[in-house]
Amino acid sequence: MQNYIDSLKEHIEKRELLSILQNFQNKFGYIDLNFIEQLSKRINVPAGKIYGIASFYNQFRFKPKGRHHIKICSGAACHIKTKDNLTSEIYKILNLKNKETSSDGKFSIEFIPCMGACALGPIIAVNDRYFMNVSLNDFKIIISNLD
Amino acid sequence: MTILKDYTYKKIFQSEKQLPDNTLYEYNINVPHIFVEKSSCSIIAGIDKTIDQIKSYFSENNMEYELVEVGSKGLCEYDPVVSIQVPGRAIISLKNIYSNIVDSVLDSILNNILPERELIIGQYSHPELNSWSEITEISDIPFFKKQTRRLLKDIGNIDVNSIKSYLDYGGYKSFGKILTTHTHSEVCDIIEQSELRGRGGGGFYTGLKWKNTLNNNAEKKYFICNADESDPGSFAGRMLIEGNPHLLIEGILIGTYAINANEAIIYIRNTFDLAIKRLKNAIKQAEISGLAGEDIFGSGINIHLSVFASPGAYVCGEETALISSLEGHRGMPSPKPPYPSEYGLFGYPTVVNNVETLCNIPYIIKEGPEKFKELGSQNSYGTKLFSVSGKVDFTGMVEMEMGQTPNDILDITKLQNNPGDVKAIHIGGPSGGFIHPDDFNMNIDFDTFNNNNMWFGSGSFLVLDEENCIVDVTKYYIDFINNESCGKCIPCREGSQRLLEILTRITERPRTNKQHETLLRFKGVTQMEEVSKLMKETSLCGLGQNAPNSIISGLKYFRQEYEEHIYEKRCDAVICRNLKEYSINVDNCVGCSICSKRCPSDAVIGSQRTAHFIIQERCIKCGICESVCKFNAIIVR
Structure with missing residues (x-):
């Protein structure tokens, strides 16, 4: 992380803040709160303000992703095609909420507003594998097959 | 990628190579051309595996070929879509080409034999090429025929990387x-x-x-x-x-x-x-x-x-x-x-x-x-794209002339557009509202929609049928607005929160059955109308001003459904989980007792080998009994 901060150029404008945060997240998978503190000293913007900006947007997460990052499409078409209260059952099965990671680091979940494949819903992605027309039973099978 | 440094402005102007509409690329080819429709939708359907399989097929057979990446023509239902052109023959477009059938499909097409009928979408005929017999033209398929494809004209024909x-x-x-x-x-x-x-x-x-x-x-x-x-x-x-x-x-x-x-x-x-x-x-x-x-x-x-x-x-x-x-x-x-x-x-x-x-x-x-301006209606010219999804047969992107009606869109996206099949259309995403079947002949243009206090936004077109609950869909959109409200102005930040609370309350069963509970729930609806009006008038931006549209139009056309939720605590679509009522069909129940063992709130009673019974007051609507019963004895209402 220190290397990343050192690699930033001398003068940073406010408009570049978002891309700095995005690059950090792409590299490390999440926004570390220590990073925000160090960045704040570096660019002379209060840490609270940076956190406020980061937490405003959907992209940023403040906890590392789990080994199995589960993305769930919460688009309108997927919602009306979903049966068995799939989303609330997923909350229950994994005991997690949006953008959270389980304590053993195995699972993390994230809701995506629309993945753009409305014909095939409900859609769930585990890391980069996609599952279509997922029912509650399918989801249980998918989960049990992950180590 | 060919670097086009020599492509001067003059050359662009003079290149008058006229390609006929709806024809993929060029007709005079020496090697088979494979056109893969790679889009965000087909990636999920597995186009990448299909592409890999196509590549390995040709390298195994030591054949030359050309693979062209094109965009989706809009029929997401058929993804992954692959179109194939063998030299001298018209291009044939195939649907649902998953990696496991790539080999057999290529085998037959490269030998000039048609693959199975259910894989074929249609063909693009060309005067210089031999057409396939008894295969429909792509342009004659109702889905494409009734559209006015002006922006989408070349999509699916153009190589997206070139x-x-x-x-x-x-x-x-x-x-x-x-x-x-x-x-x-x-x-x-x-x-x-x-x-x-x-x-x-x-x-x-x-x-x-x-x-x-x-x-x-x-x-x-x-x-x-x-x-x-x-x-x-x-x-x-x-x-x-x-x-x-x-x-x-x-x-x-x-x-x-x-x-x-x-x-x-x-x-x-x-x-x-x-x-x-x-x-x-x-x-x-x-x-x-x-x-x-x-x-x-x-x-x-x-x-x-x-x-x-x-x-x-x-x-x-x-x-x-x-x-x-x-x-x-x-x-x-x-x-x-x-x-x-x-x-x-x-x-x-x-x-x-x-x-x-x-x-x-x-x-x-x-x-x-x-x-x-030749297309369109008064004050709204040109065409409009719609993302059609929900309970239709062809989910996808359609382009319609401005001033067409919801019925026109249903005609091309449903195999049979029978009146009564569709309960409502939600148009315009979270900022939009419901359209009742009586209004399916309304023109979709700016003036008509403004006069009716509607909004078609970026053109999302969600079709709902009897299995969908209006209150639930409204709750879904208000929940979305509540999450996405930026929090700057109070009407939107607090209003969306209150609306969500009211909607949640009426989709849940009251703790007691006393009269004043019902009254409170009904008061929620009147308050909901007030809050909606306030949000519309006082919010800072379009998000807040249009957020209550779903509620206003829902109450206008589907008030009865709201009333059923409030008074009768009943959701006809059996979507609102907490309003569900579980009971046991005495004829089917064999008395295996599995439900009573698994019930977390001891609501199922009954002795072995006799029909069981659910005590409604104890039931917490978890649905476990339904999922464990092997005899279909649990009735959900």
Whole structure:
């Protein structure tokens, strides 16, 4: 992380803040709160303000992703095609909420507003594998097959 | 990728290679051509595996071939779609080509034998080529036949990774034309005459916006393309970029020239990986060919294009919020005036236009405003894209003439459009509202919708049937608004929270059955109407003002359904989980006792081998009994 901060150029404008945060997240998978503190000293913007900006947007997460990052499409078409209260059952099965990671680091979940494949819903992605027309039973099978 | 350094402006103008409409690429080929429709939808369906399989098939058989990546024609239901052209034969388009059937399909087609009928969509005939017998023309398929495909005309034909392919279809000619023969204000005049209105939802006249910005003298101006399409259920803009990235870039270049700016920014969702990749590639190609960047074709005009991957917030669809996000702040809207055309990005005059709006520009310049106005109805000219999803047979993107009706869209997206099959249509995403079947003959244009207090926004078109609950869908959208409200103004921040609470309360069973509980629940509905009105009148931006549309239209047309939820505590669609009532069918129950053992609240009673019974007061509606019963004895109502 220190290397990343050192690699930033001398003068940073406010408009570049978002891309700095995005690059950090792409590299490390999440926004570390220590990073925000160090960045704040570096660019002379209060840490609270940076956190406020980061937490405003959907992209940023403040906890590392789990080994199995589960993305769930919460688009309108997927919602009306979903049966068995799939989303609330997923909350229950994994005991997690949006953008959270389980304590053993195995699972993390994230809701995506629309993945753009409305014909095939409900859609769930585990890391980069996609599952279509997922029912509650399918989801249980998918989960049990992950180590 | 061929580097097109020699592609001078003159060459672009003189290349008059006319390709017939609806024909893929060229007809005179020596090796088999495989066209794969790679889009965000087909990636999920597994097109990457299909492509790998195609590649390995040809390398195993030591055959030469050409693989062309094209955009999706809009039929998401059929993904992965692959079209194949063998030398001398018409192109045949196939659906659902998963990797496991690639080998057998290629085997038969390369030997001039048709594959199984259920895999075939249709063919593209050409006078010079042998057609396949008894196969329908793609253009005769109802889904395509009844559309007016103006923006989508070349999608699915153009190689998305090649600027040459776009140029062959007459691309960048409009830009070349204005660069040599038109002044900045003349371009604005043409767009103003065409009466093109913003397709993002607001419906503001694009030409007027451009003119206002042009007339503001400033040392710097910005042109922004809003590609942050984030309504749940709206994917038309994304597919447009994926299918024809150069069309958008040409529109942006013309717009940037028209307002005399030097910098254009495309603000696009970070999750649209494929669209971003193709856009960046297209920009690079345009720069290498001298169509963008410094000193375009020696005219002394510089236009720099850049892509900003937005970190994602629904409210950033509002132009002032988008600008504040680009400046590196929280994406919150600010009151207008001042309008961005006076005081926009970093204080300079700025134009913000939607993807679909900009894709109309090259056509208007090429064919003239009068030709553009041939389609459409009074005050709304041209076409509109709709992302049709929900309970239809063909989910996908359709392009309709302005002023068509919801029935027209249902006609092409459902196999049989019987009256009564569709309960309602939700149009316009979270900011839109419901349309009742009685109004399915209403014209979809700006004036009709404004008069009815409706909004078609970016064109999401969600079809609901009897299995969907209006209250549940409304709750879903209000929940979305509640999450996405930026929190700046109180009506939207608190209003959406209260609306969600009221909706949650009526979709849950009251703790007691006393009369005043029912009264409280009903009071919620009257309060809901008040809150909605207040939000509409006092919210700062379009997000808050349009948020209660679902509730207002829902209460107007489906009041009975709300009343059923409140008084009878009944959800006919059996969607609202907490209103469900579980009981046991005595005839089917064999008394295995598994449900009573698994019930977490001891609500199921009964002795072994006799029919059981559920005590309603104890039931917590978890649904476990239903999932464990092997005899279908649990009735859910």
